[in-house]
Amino acid sequence: MTLSGTVPEGEYWAARAGDSPFAPGTLLPPGSALPHAVPAWTFPAVPDEEPIPFDYTVLYRDEHLLVVDKPHFLPTTANGRIQRETLQTRLRRDLGEQVTVLHRLDRLTAGVMLCSVDPTTRGRYQQLFASRRVFKRYEAHLSGPVADGEVRLPLLKRKGSRQVVVDTRGTETVTLVRNRGSFVELEPLTGFTHQLRVVANHLGAPILGDDTYPIDRGLNLRDFSSPLHLLARELAFNDPLSGEPRAFRSLRSLPDRIE
Structure with missing residues (x-):
């Protein structure tokens, strides 16, 4: 199993998981060999949006x-x-x-x-x-x-x-x-x-x-x-x-x- 083209393009980082071989926040390079499915997080591309003029x-x-x-x-x-x-x-x-x-x-x-x-x-x-x-x-x-x-x-x-x-x-x-x-x-x-x-x-x-x-x-x-x-x-x-x-x-x- 590898982190490859089977997932959308972009950079992925290891998420917090007790059985993950990677420390949380570790960048996972494309092609990395994975012993099993590994939780990860990413920042997908977000288009520009017209601001909503109210804030918290x-x-x-x-x-x-x-x-x-x-x-x-x-x-x-x-x-x-x-x-x-x-x-x-x-x-x-x-x-x-x-x-x-x-x-x-x-x-x-x-x-x-x-x-x-x-x-x-x-x-x-x-x-x-x-x-x-x-x-x-x-x-x-x-x-x-x-x-x-x-x-x-x-x-x-x-x-x-x-x-x-x-x-x-x-x-x-x-x-x-x-x-x-x-x-x-x-x-x-x-x-x-x-x-x-x-x-x-x-x-x-x-x-x-x-x-x-x-x-x-x-x-x-x-x-x-x-x-x-x-x-x-x-x-x-x-x-x-x-x-x-x-x-x-x-x-x-x-x-x-x-x-």
Whole structure:
């Protein structure tokens, strides 16, 4: 087995793996003999992209974690349409290649996000999200009144469609809804694509600025005129390393509500 033309052209470096014969970060020359499949990482060519004119703010940093406030319109990670202008790419450019976002927010959603800066402890924090041990609280402006309560919906993401639908074949989701005067507080007890947006639409009061619910108005990545009125306000958990409670809040405001 060799590192050869069977992989895309470019430079590859050894990744962190317990059974790798190469130290992490070692450049793997083309034609290198490999005793078995060896994890590697590379920097693929990324085309120039028109800058997204909004940026993150650092809320907290220590030797394990980085907490940032993500703006509206900035994707969390790369996708088929945007590669360079993402939160993770900017964080790695500014703070180093070790930075990895630990969860996702929709491109149109702003708010607090947790990132890892230490690969040796990253898995402990990722497990918090996998086991649903992270408290998340969102704030939103809805297009109409809704009642307080618990909303249970089976949600299904259909292939080829931007919209998630309520379908008995889907995954059950749970969301708590609370009115807080000028805004609505949403607490997802599960995590599903567009969960809060679909819940609001199902209740008959879509989130203001939503380009997908109830009507998919098409994807325009350069239209910054109408932000989604949804903010990830708070994120809290018990630290898996120290056992201490940790809580972080976004300092952003919801977009101005235009009645």
